[in-house]
Amino acid sequence: MIKVEEKLFQxxxxxxxxxxxxxxRQPDVCAHECKTQQCTVCCPAGCYxxxxxxxVVLISDGCLECGTCRIICDEHRNVDWEYPRGGYGILFKFG
Ligand code: SF4
Ligand code: SF4
Incomplete structure (x- = not known):
């Protein structure tokens, strides 16, 4: 069975x-106000x-553009999110 990590690597x-x-937006909010820091466990690419x-450190290289972090940071709304410019970002390999 192929693991998720191996699939992502493709x-x-x-x-x-x-x-x-x-x-x-405000790293201090993550460090001092966010009690659950859910982005660190919910991002499928492990960016947080x-x-x-x-x-909390965010490195967006490898981001799958799923939008999860923007949605789950609902209490503090501390994530700025937009699609990458054309030609950049993820190139999915299917199959
Ligand atoms: S969920 Fe939002 S506020 Fe909490 S640590 Fe992550 S980005 Fe920061
Ligand atoms: S959109 Fe957010 S949760 Fe999804 S892969 Fe990118 S950084 Fe992770």
Missing amino acids: NRYRVDAGRPHVNI TLEGNGR
Whole structure:
């Protein structure tokens, strides 16, 4: 059986250097006000990482553009999200 990680590895991703399409608006809100930090467990691509000091780091390379993080950050609305510019972002490989 093929694992999800192996399937994800088959996708290709073009990074738009310096112009991430997902951003955390206020990192301090993640660190001090968000009790559940659900983005760190809900992102299927593992773009959000919880650091030892309680801060959340977002690296959007490899983002699947599923929109989950924007939806689940419902209490604080702390995620800025837009589709990448044309030619950048995820290139799904099906099959
Ligand atoms: S769910 Fe939203 S507020 Fe909470 S850690 Fe993630 S991005 Fe920050
Ligand atoms: S859009 Fe989906 S894959 Fe991209 S960072 Fe948000 S949850 Fe992760």
